[in-house]
Amino acid sequence: MSGPRIGMTLRVVGVLIVLGIAVFPLYWMFVTALSSDADLFASRPRLIPDLTRLGVFVDALAAGDVANWLRNSLVVALGTTAVSVGLGIPLGYALSRFSFRGKLLTTIVLLMTQMLPEALLVVPLFSLFDRFELLDSLAGLVLANGAFVLPIVALILKGAVDGVPRELEEAGRVDGARPLTLLVRINVPLIAPSIAAASVIAFFHAWNEYVFAVTFIYAPEMQPASVGIASFIGEVGTPVQTVMAVAFMFTLPAVAFYLFAQKYVVAGMTAGAVKG
Known part of the structure; x- marks a missing residue:
């Protein structure tokens, strides 16, 4: 791999890391909102949102x-x-x-x-x-x-x-x-x-x-x-x-x-x- 490609790859990786750090809190709020009580207190945190629980947003608006x-x-x-x-x-x-x-x-x-x-x-x-x-x-x-x-x-x-x-x-x-x-x-x-x-x-x-x-x-x-x-x-x-x-x-x-x-x-x- 040539030097310019390595530099471009490093820049892309750096941008993705910064983007991930910036977006992660928002993503974690979304995942937590869709987690059950069992997932919240589990020894391993849930990293993938449970999309079957999207109704929690409707319930939140009604509350x-x-x-x-x-x-x-x-x-x-x-x-x-x-x-x-x-x-x-x-x-x-x-x-x-x-x-x-x-x-x-x-x-x-x-x-x-x-x-x-x-x-x-x-x-x-x-x-x-x-x-x-x-x-x-x-x-x-x-x-x-x-x-x-x-x-x-x-x-x-x-x-x-x-x-x-x-x-x-x-x-x-x-x-x-x-x-x-x-x-x-x-x-x-x-x-x-x-x-x-x-x-x-x-x-x-x-x-x-x-x-x-x-x-x-x-x-x-x-x-x-x-x-x-x-x-x-x-x-x-x-x-x-x-x-x-x-x-x-x-x-x-x-x-x-x-x-x-x-x-x-x-x-x-x-x-x-x-x-x-």
Whole structure:
């Protein structure tokens, strides 16, 4: 076997190993969800899923408010992504292109907010949300998650705008374009990969968030799936198969969103690689 073939084989093997490590937790949840009680406590773990037990997913959806939990998680994640990216684009553009008093301090404060854990913000946010009647509502959860993830989204997009040549905007100004037009027509298309990356970060944060959700949401039908799954854990026993089935269904939308956004990230990164 020649040298290039050996190198290609090693690369393929390496990719398959990394892919296996990444996919195995999802596969293990699927196998566990389809395992019987005897398989769960057997001396040798079951590695092949028992497809005759696929009804456990139907039973899991029928148990409690699983469908509502998944819907609530999707609403909160999409709402947080829209709020944080929608506000992060103009904020990142302003920090990159405009000079104003306190600009450096604003950037430092945005960076320092990422050093604060969510648990430290729960008490003041709870008091604030109680005053404005935002407790036990998905809108309040979207605002809390959006405010928490907005600084990192804005800083990511600021760095992306920094990489856009100013000459493009100067050409636009010659044609009479206003700052908003420059942002929408020139910068947004060019920083699309960074917008996609920021969207993935915001979506995953809101999708997996637990502290705000368990504190601000009381009604079971309003809880996101991250909180609802924990409710299956009981003092006497825990339905492992049901928990794994719900966790598997909870993971799939996040994976699907990542794969959807990844396509745009790759497309944006390679768009200007070849000149025609």
